[in-house]
Structures are given as C-alpha cells and as structure tokens.
Amino acid sequence: MNAIELHDxxxxxxxxxxxxxxxxxxxxxxxxxxxxVPEGELFGLxxxxxxxxxxxxxILTTLLIPTSGTGMVLGxxxxxxxxxxxxxxxxxxxxERGLYYRLSGADNLRYFAELYxxxxxxxxxxxxxxxxxxxxxxxxxxxVEGYSRGMKQRLHLARTLLHxxxxxxxxxxxxxxxxxxARELRKIVTDLHAEGTTIVLTTxxxxxxxxxxxxxxxxxxxxxxxxxxxxxxxxxxxxxxxxELEVFGVDPAAIERLRGLDFVDSVVVExxxxxxxxxxxTQLAEQAVAPLLAAxxxxxxxxxxxxxxxxxxxxxxxxxxxx
Amino acid sequence: MRLFLVTAxxxxxxxxxxxxPVPYLVxxxxxxxxxxxxFALVGQYGGSQSLSFYLVGNAIGVATLSTxxxxxxxxxxxxxxxxxxxxxxxxxRVPIFFGRAAYHVVDGMLNMAGAFALAILVFGLxxxxxxxxxxxxxxxxxxxxxxxxxxxxxxxAYIFLDAILLANWAMFILLLLTGMNIPLSELPPFxxxxxxxxxxxxxxxxxxxxxTGAPLDAGFALLAADLAIGAGYAVAGYFVFGWLETxxxxxxxxxxx
Amino acid sequence: MIAALRVARAAxxxxxxxxxxxxxxLFGALVQPFFIGVMxxxxxRHRPDFDPVYVVVGAALSGxxxxxxxxxxxxxxxxxxxxxxELVVASPASFFVxxxxxxxxxxxxxxxxxxxxxxxxxxxxxxxxxxADPVGFALSLLFALVALWATGMLFAPLGILWRAVGQFLGVxxxxxxxxxxxxxxxxxLPVWTLPVSYALPPYWxxxxxHASARGEFDLPALARVWAVLLVTAVLLMLVSSxxxxxxxxxxxxxxxxxxx
Numbered sequence: 127m128n129a130i131e132l133h134d135x136x137x138x139x140x141x142x143x144x145x146x147x148x149x150x151x152x153x154x155x156x157x158x159x160x161x162x163v164p165e166g167e168l169f170g171l172x173x174x175x176x177x178x179x180x181x182x183x184x185i186l187t188t189l190l191i192p193t194s195g196t197g198m199v200l201g202x203x204x205x206x207x208x209x210x211x212x213x214x215x216x217x218x219x220x221x222e223r224g225l226y227y228r229l230s231g232a233d234n235l236r237y238f239a240e241l242y243x244x245x246x247x248x249x250x251x252x253x254x255x256x257x258x259x260x261x262x263x264x265x266x267x268x269x270v271e272g273y274s275r276g277m278k279q280r281l282h283l284a285r286t287l288l289h290x291x292x293x294x295x296x297x298x299x300x301x302x303x304x305x306x307x308a309r310e311l312r313k314i315v316t317d318l319h320a321e322g323t324t325i326v327l328t329t330x331x332x333x334x335x336x337x338x339x340x341x342x343x344x345x346x347x348x349x350x351x352x353x354x355x356x357x358x359x360x361x362x363x364x365x366x367x368x369x370e371l372e373v374f375g376v377d378p379a380a381i382e383r384l385r386g387l388d389f390v391d392s393v394v395v396e397x398x399x400x401x402x403x404x405x406x407x408t409q410l411a412e413q414a415v416a417p418l419l420a421a422x423x424x425x426x427x428x429x430x431x432x433x434x435x436x437x438x439x440x441x442x443x444x445x446x447x448x449x
Numbered sequence: 450m451r452l453f454l455v456t457a458x459x460x461x462x463x464x465x466x467x468x469x470p471v472p473y474l475v476x477x478x479x480x481x482x483x484x485x486x487x488f489a490l491v492g493q494y495g496g497s498q499s500l501s502f503y504l505v506g507n508a509i510g511v512a513t514l515s516t517x518x519x520x521x522x523x524x525x526x527x528x529x530x531x532x533x534x535x536x537x538x539x540x541x542r543v544p545i546f547f548g549r550a551a552y553h554v555v556d557g558m559l560n561m562a563g564a565f566a567l568a569i570l571v572f573g574l575x576x577x578x579x580x581x582x583x584x585x586x587x588x589x590x591x592x593x594x595x596x597x598x599x600x601x602x603x604x605x606a607y608i609f610l611d612a613i614l615l616a617n618w619a620m621f622i623l624l625l626l627t628g629m630n631i632p633l634s635e636l637p638p639f640x641x642x643x644x645x646x647x648x649x650x651x652x653x654x655x656x657x658x659x660x661t662g663a664p665l666d667a668g669f670a671l672l673a674a675d676l677a678i679g680a681g682y683a684v685a686g687y688f689v690f691g692w693l694e695t696x697x698x699x700x701x702x703x704x705x706x
Numbered sequence: 707m708i709a710a711l712r713v714a715r716a717a718x719x720x721x722x723x724x725x726x727x728x729x730x731x732l733f734g735a736l737v738q739p740f741f742i743g744v745m746x747x748x749x750x751r752h753r754p755d756f757d758p759v760y761v762v763v764g765a766a767l768s769g770x771x772x773x774x775x776x777x778x779x780x781x782x783x784x785x786x787x788x789x790x791x792e793l794v795v796a797s798p799a800s801f802f803v804x805x806x807x808x809x810x811x812x813x814x815x816x817x818x819x820x821x822x823x824x825x826x827x828x829x830x831x832x833x834x835x836x837x838a839d840p841v842g843f844a845l846s847l848l849f850a851l852v853a854l855w856a857t858g859m860l861f862a863p864l865g866i867l868w869r870a871v872g873q874f875l876g877v878x879x880x881x882x883x884x885x886x887x888x889x890x891x892x893x894x895l896p897v898w899t900l901p902v903s904y905a906l907p908p909y910w911x912x913x914x915x916h917a918s919a920r921g922e923f924d925l926p927a928l929a930r931v932w933a934v935l936l937v938t939a940v941l942l943m944l945v946s947s948x949x950x951x952x953x954x955x956x957x958x959x960x961x962x963x964x965x966x
Contacts, residue, residue, distance in 0.1 A: 139961060184961070189796050191958045212798040223789025228724065240716035241797040241804070243709050285793075475874050483880040487889075488745075494890035497752035614729055621741040631748045 127201060129293050129324040130163040130186060135195035137181050137348075155181040156192070157348035163326060163341075165200075165292075168319045170339030171328045174445050178348040179328045180219075183295050186326070187217045200292060213243070216286030220298035222278050227271035231262055231281050234270060235288060242289040256284035259314065276307035283314060293324040300334065312338060332438040342437075346445045356437055363435035363443055366391060367411030369418055371404045372428035383421040389414060394442055401428060407439055478563045481511040485564050488630050489572060498632070501660060504574045506629040508564035509656045512591040512649065513623045515557040517616040519550050519599025520606060550596035557592030576660055583659030583668055587652045590672045594648035594679025595623075601686035607693050628653050648679040713799045717807030718814065724784070725777050725815045734776055739769035739819045743826040746889050758833035759919045762823045764889035767912055769819025770854055771882055775875055777812040778858045781805070782865030792963045795954065801862075802950045809858040813851050820847070838921025842928050846914035849932045853907030856939035856946075863949040866957050887912045907942060910935035 137156040142149065156178045163169045173179050184190035185197055188208035197204035199211045225234050232253055239249045257263045260280035270278065279299065286294065296315065300308035316338060319325050329335055335342050336356045344352040344359070352359055376395065384393045384406060391407040404422075408414045412432050419427065485507040492503035565584070568574040576584060602619055606612035623629070626636065626644035633641040633650070644650050652675045655668030725731045743765030750756055785791040795801055827835045837843045883889060885899060886908040892900060903909045914931045917923040923931070957963050 181961075187796050189792050189958060189963060190961050191955070209798060212796055217796070219789075219792075221789070224793055226720065226724075226788065226790065228727070229720070237716055237720055238793075238797070240712050241794060241799040243798055246712070475877055480876050483877060483884075487880040487884050488749075490884060490890050490894050491746055491749050494894060495746075495749040495751075495753055497749065611729060614733060617733060618737070621737065625741055625745055630745055635748060 127165055128162045128198070129165040129167070129200055130161065130169075130326065131196075131198040132159055132161045132182070132185075133196045135159040135182075135185065135197060136193045137178075137185065137190065138193045154348055156185075159195075159345065159349050161343060161350060161353075163324065165324050166319075166322055168316070168325045168327065168338060168340050170335040170342040171326060171345060172330075172332070172335055172342055172441060173328075173345035177345045177445070179345055180297055181348075182345065183217065183219075183297050183326070183328060187215060187295055188212060213289070214291055215293045215295065216289070216291035217295035218279075218282045218286050218297065218299050220279070220301045222275055224282060225270045225278060225285075228269060230267045230269055231273065231277075232257065232266040234281065235284060238285050239288045244288055252288060256287055259287075260284045261310065276303045279303060279307070280311065283311065287318075291323070293326070294318065296325065296327045298328055298330065300329065300331065308334075332436070332441055336437040344441060344444050351444050352440075359440045360435065360437055363407075363440045365409055366407050366435040366439060366443070367409070367414070368433050368435055368439055369406045369408060369411070369414055370429075370431045370433065371406070371418065371422065372430070373402045373404055373422065374400065374426040374428060376402045376404060376422070376425050380422050380425055384418060387417060387421060389417075392442055405439075405442075407435065407443060478560060481514065481560050481564050482567050485511070485567060489568075492630060500572065501574055502657065503630060504568040504572055505657050505660045506653050508561055508568050509587060509591050509653045510624065510627070510629040510649070511560045511564045512557045512588070512595050512652075513620045514560055515550075515553045515592045515595045516599040516602065516619050516623070517613075518553040518556060519596050520602035520612050520616045520619075522553070522603070550593075550600065553596055553599070554589070554592050557595070558588055561588045561592070574660075577662035579664065580659035580662045583663065583665050584656055586665070586672060587656035587659060587668065590655075590675050590679075591649055591652035594652065594675045594682075597679035597681070597683030597686065598623075598648060601682045601689065604686045604689035604693065623647060623649055626650075646678070648675050648682065651675040651678075710800060710803045713803050714807030714810065717804045718811035721777070721781060721808040721811030722815050725773070725812055728777075731773055731777050731815070734772040735769050735816050735819045736822050738772055739765045739823050740826060742768050742889075743823050744830070747827070747831055750889075757920055758827045758831065759835055759837065760916060761889070762827040762835055763915045763919050764883075764912070765826065766820040766823035767850070767886070767888045767908070767915065768879075768883050769823065770813070770816045770850075771886075771888075771908065772879055773816035773819065774809070774812055774854055774858045775861070775878055775882075777815075778809055778861040779865045779875055781808045781812070782862055786963070795957075795963055801954060802859075802947055805862045805950075806855070806859060809855050809861075812858070813855060837919045839918045839923075839928075842918035842923070842925065843915065845932070846911070846918045846928065849935050850908075850911035850915055853911040853935050853939050856907050856942045859943060859946040860949070863946060863953040866953045866963070882906070882908060885909065887916075905938060907935055907939045910938060 135156050136154075136158060139153040139155055141151050141153060159178065159182060161182075171179050171182065181190065185192050185204055186199055188204055188211050191205050200214055202208075202210040204211065226237065229237065235253045235256065236249055239253065244252060253266075254263075257266045260283055262277060262280055262284065265273065265277065270281065273281065279302070283299070294315075299315070300311055303311060312334065315325060315327070319338075327335070327339065339356065341353065341355055342359055343350050352362070381393060381395060381404070384390055384404070389408050389410045391409070393407075394405045396403040396405065406414065406418060408418075415430060415432065419430075485504070488507050489500065489503045492498060493500050565574070565576075569576065598619060599616075602615050603612060606615050609615060622643075625631070626633075626640055627647050627650040628644065629649075633644050636644065651671040655671040655675075658668050658671075659665075743761060746764065747758065747761045750761055751758075782791065785794065794804060824835055827833050884895065885892065885903045886906055887903065888908075892903045892909065895903070910931055914923075914928060914935065917931070918928060
C-alpha cells in the first residue's frame with residue numbers, strides 16, 4: 127500500500143490587502159502536485175522557499191484542505207477522514223514553537239500523550255523511553271522555556287513518537303541545530319526508518335537528503351519538477367562540471383557576462399563573509415576556466431576549483447537557485 | 450509646536466495602525482456606552498441619587514480611557530525599542546510627550562460626546578442650553594487632566610513592566626473614588642481624601658453643576674483645580690522619566706528596568 | 707468516553723496552571739470583582755430591601771464571567787502564539803472536548819471570585835452574609851458553573867475564526883452583567899432585550915443564585931429555573947458544537963491555524 131497519495135493537488139491562498147478599499151490576491155501554493163510514497167520509504171521533499179513544501183506537509187497532516195485534488199494517507203482521505211489519519215501520523219515543524227514553555231519537558235510529553243490516546247499505564251514508561259532516546263533524561267523536569275533550540279527540537283521528535291506513528295512528517299527537523307545535534311537527530315530518523323516507519327522529510331540541506339533519502343521529489347512553484355533516487359537525480363547532471371571561483375567584491379555586470387557565455391548552464395553567487403563564491407555549471411569543466419576568468423576581468427579572484435556535479439548542482443539546475 | 454503636532458499624528462496612527470474603523474468604534478465608542486448603561490441602571494436600581502447624577506458622572510468618567518491610551522502609547526515606545534532613540538535625540542522631551550497626549554484628548558472628547566448622546570437620547574437626560582458650554586469645558590478639562598495621569602502611569606510602567614495592568618487599576622480607582630457613582634461624602638474619609646487628590650473628581654462635580662444650568666463661571670474654580678492636579682501628575686511623570694533615564698544610563702540599559 | 711474525559715482533565719489542568727499565573731486574569735478574578743462589589747454595595751445599600759448577599763452574588767458572577775471571557779478567548783490566541791494550536795487540532799483528540807476541559811479549568815480558577823466577593827461583604831463591609839437556602843444555593847452554584855461553561859464554549863469558534871477577537875472582548879463584559887441581571891433586575895432594561903436575557907444561561911444562573919441566597923424560591927421553583935438553565939445550556943452547546951466543526955473546517959480551508 128502507498129503511505130501517501132496525492133493526485134493533482136491545487137492549493138490557492140486568498141489574501142486581502144489594502145485598508146479602505148480591499149483588494150483580493152490569489153497565491154498559488156500548489157499547482158497540480160501528484161505524488162506517491164510507498165509504505166516504509168524515507169522520502170525527501172526539496173524545494174526553494176515558497177515552493178510548496180510546507181503546504182504539502184500541512185495538507186498531508188490534515189491541517190490544510192486542498193482547493194482541489196485528492197490526498198490519501200494510509201488509505202484515508204485527508205479531508206473527510208482526518209481523524210483516522212491523525213491517530214496514525216506524527217509531525218514536526220521546525221522551529222522553537224509548539225511547546226508549553228511553562229511546563230517541563232516530561233509534562234509536555236505527558237500532555238500530548240493524553241491527546242494521542244496513549245494508554246494511561248503506558249504513558250509513564252513511554253515518556254521515560256522517549257526522553258532517553260532523544261537524550262533529554264537529565265533535563266526532563268526542567269521547564270521548556272530554559273531549553274536550547276536543539277533540545278526543543280529533540281523534545282518535538284519525542285512528542286511525535288509517543289503514539290508510535292506509522293508515518294512521520296519532518297519539516298526541516300535539523301534547521302538551526304549544531305552539527306552534533308543535527309547528526310544525532312539524523313541517526314534517530316534513520317533508526318526509525320529501519321524499524322519500518324514511513325518518513326517524509328523536507329530539508330534545505332542537500333547533503334542530508336542525499337545521505338538519508340531513498341527517493342527525492344523536487345518541488346518548485348507548486349508542482350513536482352523532478353522525482354527519483356539521489357543517483358537518478360545526479361545522473362541528470364553527469365554532463366555538467368562545476369567551476370567554483372572565489373571572488374572578492376564581484377561586479378554584477380561581470381556575473382551577467384558569465385551568464386551570457388553559451389557554454390554556461392547556470393551561475394549561482396553565494397555570499398561568504400567578505401567574499402563571494404561564484405558557482406558556474408558548464409559542460410566544459412577545465413576548459414571553461416580561462417574564458418570565465420576573462421569574463422570576470424577587473425574582479426579580484428581567489429581560489430578556483432573544478433569539480434563534478436553533486437545533488438546540489440542537480441537541484442540548482444532544476445530550480446535555478448540556491449537558498 | 451510642530452514637534453507636538455507631528456508626534457500627536459504618529460501616535461494616533463500607531464495606536465490604530467489597523468486603520469480600520471471597526472475596532473475603534475467598538476472599543477472607544479461602544480465600550481464607554483455599555484459601561485455607562487450598566488452603572489446608570491445599577492444607580493437607578495439603588496435609587497440613592499438621581500439618574501442624572503449617574504449619567505453625568507459616567508459620561509464624564511469615559512475620559513478615563515484617555516489614561517489608558519496615553520499610558521499604552523508611552524509603554525509602546527519601550528516595547529518597540531524606540532524610547533532610546535527619542536531620549537537620545539536632541540529634541541526637547543516635553544513637546545514630544547505632550548504630543549502623545551494630544552490625540553487622546555480629541556479621542557476622549559469624541560468618546561464623551563457619544564456617552565452624552567446616549568444619556569440624552571436613550572436615558573432622557575436633559576441638559577439646559579446654558580449648561581452646554583460648561584459641559585464641553587468639563588469634558589475638555591477632564592480628558593486633559595487625565596492625560597497627566599496617563600503620562601505618570603506610562604513612566605511607572607517602566608518599573609512595573611505592565612502598562613495595561615496599571616491602567617486597569619487606575620481606571621477602577623478613578624471609577625470608585627472620583628464621585629462618578631458614589632458621592633465622596635459617602636466614602637470613608639481616607640478614600641474621599643484620595644478622591645480629592647485625583648483629577649476628574651472636580652470635573653465631574655463641575656459637569657453636574659452645568660447639567661443643572663449653572664452659569665459658566667460657577668465651575669471655573671473646580672475646573673482650574675482639576676487642571677492643576679492633572680498638571681501635577683504630568684510633571685511627576687516627567688520627573689519619573691528623568692530619574693529612569695539617569696538610572697538607565699548608569700546601568701547601561703535604556704529600555705526599561 | 708473515558709479517553710475523552712482524560713483529554714478534558716489534562717486540558718483543564720494545563721489551563722488552570724496557565725491562568726493561575728496570569729496577572730491579568732488574577733486582576734479579573736480578584737481586583738475587578740472587588741471594585742464592582744464595593745461600588746455596587748455603596749450604590750445599592752440605600753434600598754429599603756437591601757440585602758448584601760445580592761451584591762456578593764452579583765460581584766462573584768461578574769468575576770466568574772470576566773475571567774471566563776478573557777481566559778476563554780485568550781486560550782485560543784495563546785495556543786496560536788505558542789505554536790501549539792496546530793498541534794492540538796491535528797491530534798486525534800476532539801478539539802471540542804479539549805476546549806471544554808480548558809473552560810472547566812478556567813472556571814475552577816475563577817471560583818476564587820466567589821470567595822473574594824464573600825470576603826468583601828463579610829470582612830470589608832462587615833455585613834452578615836448568610837444564605838437563606840444553603841443546599842439550593844450550592845446546587846444553584848453548580849448549575850451556574852454549567853451555564854457559564856456552556857456559554858464559554860462559544861468563544862473558541864470565535865477565537866479560531868477571528869484572530870482579532872481579543873480587541874472586542876471588553877465590550878462583552880458589561881452587556882452580560884446587564885442582560886443576565888447580575889446586579890440589577892433585567893426588567894429595568896428595554897422590554898425588547900428580555901428575550902435575549904431569557905436565552906442566556908447566565909441569566910438563569912443569576913436568577914437561581916439570587917433566589918436561593920435570599921430564600922425567595924422553594925425547591926420546585928428552583929428546579930424549574932435549573933431546568934430552563936439546562937435547556938438553554940444544551941441548546942447553546944448544540945450551536946457551539948456545530949460551530950466548532952464548521953469553524954475548524956473553515957480554518958483548515960483558509961490555513962489560519964498558525965500564527966503567520
């Protein structure tokens with residue numbers, strides 16, 4: 127059975143602006159999204175900000191109703207059978223909110239355990255077990271308002287596992303975590319997946335998606351622009367090489383000159399402290415270096431490197447930008 | 450003068466930044482009317498004073514909302530982190546802070562006008578023509594004097610950190626002790642003494658005189674005294690701000706204590 | 707059923723803990739009834755039939771109502787600001803039951819108004835505050851809590867539907883004091899408002915409490931008032947339960963459960 131099925135989902139948000147005369151504006155968040163995720167898969171959903179990832183997750187977690195189209199989670203309709211879905215799924219939206227900061231970590235878990243119908247005699251042991259899993263045993267009785275961001279994120283993960291969900295939705299779970307915390311969280315996620323939980327993960331960290339996910343869907347402007355295993359997505363860019371140029375104070379006109387070169391696929395500029403990293407995707411690789419340097423005449427160039435395309439480059443090719 | 454007007458204008462815009470008429474109508478016009486109705490009917494049921502006693506008292510008492518508006522506006526400067534910019538600016542403080550109060554005076558006058566309209570049209574309050582000017586003057590003095598209380602409260606809120614709670618206390622104290630619903634002569638001596646030291650008490654007394662058709666000069670002494678008391682609160686607020694500013698400079702924090 | 711009660715109990719406990727530390731709600735439960743009680747005591751004591759219990763009961767009801775009004779509506783906006791509203795709506799627990807627990811927790815907290823109002827009459831004014839029919843009064847108080855609880859259940863749909871509801875709450879305090887006859891008989895109001903009063907459970911709560919405190923009704927008469935109270939409460943519950951479903955569906959449609 128498929129854990130998740132979305133068929134031609136459209137979701138339009140209507141906003142109003144203006145004060146005396148109010149104007150209505152329609153924002154298309156999802157524009158015909160169709161997707162299937164089989165049970166037991168660890169699926170990654172990538173896309174730039176505003177692509178529709180969170181909207182998709184909210185529809186699947188029954189918080190949002192699609193404007194049109196059908197959605198099913200574990201065979202239940204997301205609109206009409208929300209109650210059945212809610213018993214079987216868990217979700218974490220990234221960030222520090224979503225906890226009762228005046229309660230302790232343990233009390234937060236006990237409260238949510240009641241909401242999720244965990245049997246009374248099971249609540250105590252389950253809370254202890256999950257606090258141990260996420261490494262919060264020592265801080266369990268402290269108020270959440272004193273927790274660090276990473277601790278709150280781990281508590282969220284514990285919360286979402288109270289009722290042993292069959293499907294987990296993790297919306298950017300490692301955002302804002304330090305590298306060690308993020309690594310620990312990824313291990314928990316992969317262990318859960320090994321136990322058979324279906325996991326849908328959204329992330330901005332492409333290396334994370336590459337390492338963890340069995341399949342990745344790339345969403346942009348509300349619809350799927352690519353779907354496949356990380357290897358399949360990377361195979362779309364085997365023709366590409368990437369030239370990375372470290373530049374100090376790059377001139378926008380120079381970037382336009384780069385973009386105008388016929389062997390250049392895309393140019394992405396990343397600000398790193400006082401310098402910019404200009405990443406050029408091109409079919410020419412080493413042969414491109416000299417013409418690229420010529421196009422950047424007048425700019426102060428630091429390091430130059432040529433490498434193979436990664437998943438991130440495949441992503442950039444698909445959505446045209448890095449965020 | 451320009452500083453005064455500009456500050457007043459931005460105060461109004463900031464306070465009702467929704468720029469929608471509904472919250473304004475509901476909170477600033479409807480609320481005073483329902484409060485007046487409640488106390489007028491309790492008073493009528495109690496029967497110890499005439500209905501006009503309660504109507505005039507509560508209609509003028511609507512000016513207490515100015516207290517709330519001014520203290521909130523001042524407190525908002527702290528929450529929005531703009532206080533440090535204002536205190537650090539070379540412009541004189543007095544026009545700025547009185548600019549804050551100006552729009553609340555206009556606002557307060559509108560609220561009281563609405564309350565009197567209700568009292569006249571629904572409850573049948575009769576105000577002789579010769580008393581109207583005096584009533585309007587009482588309304589003006591009441592709201593100006595209470596802005597002084599609002600400024601002091603706004604300053605004190607920097608210490609106690611909750612302008613809304615302080616303003617609620619102030620509103621109820623004014624409701625109880627300024628003769629709006631209970632003549633000061635019926636209160637215990639200590640409570641009556643507090644009432645005498647509050648602005649609004651004399652404005653209400655003057656308004657009750659004018660509501661019976663008394664000439665304009667009949668209430669001048671009362672209104673002048675109320676203005677002076679209100680000014681005293683404003684000056685106290687100014688000095689509290691000054692003290693807070695000095696303290697904050699020593700402690701290295703400008704945004705409250 | 708048991709699971710639902712557990713959800714309600716957990717929500718009630720959490721709400722009690724949240725409101726008990728709120729300075730604003732403590733003001734509503736203690737300070738506001740103090741001022742209203744003291745004022746109305748002065749205003750009504752010249753009546754030939756003055757009974758201080760009338761003011762104590764009225765002040766207590768005003769405290770109960772004000773706390774319920776503010777805590778009940780702010781429960782939703784508070785959850786929204788914490789980021790927990792989406793989490794609780796998306797849980798399998800019935801939001802209606804959960805919110806019912808919150809209202810119950812709020813009412814438990816607001817009972818302090820009753821004690822405080824008694825203290826005003828008995829200790830501040832040194833009146834003998836005695837209740838003519840203690841059993842009838844105690845039962846009436848229980849029914850009053852049911853009445854207020856049923857009325858409070860309407861707030862959640864309002865709070866979910868309308869983020870700005872907090873701006874308008876102040877306007878609902880005094881009208882309910884007036885229309886429910888907490889501190890003066892509703893017959894003083896225009897006759898066209900009477901049907902509104904009769905439709906309000908708090909009105910029947912005030913009738914039962916005032917009557918049992920002053921010994922004005924015998925048990926059968928009180929029972930009739932309780933019956934009407936229950937009918938109005940049940941009708942209000944039916945309306946609010948339908949409203950809950952409609953509002954939650956609408957919120958899911960609009961995506962308005964989150965803060966942003």
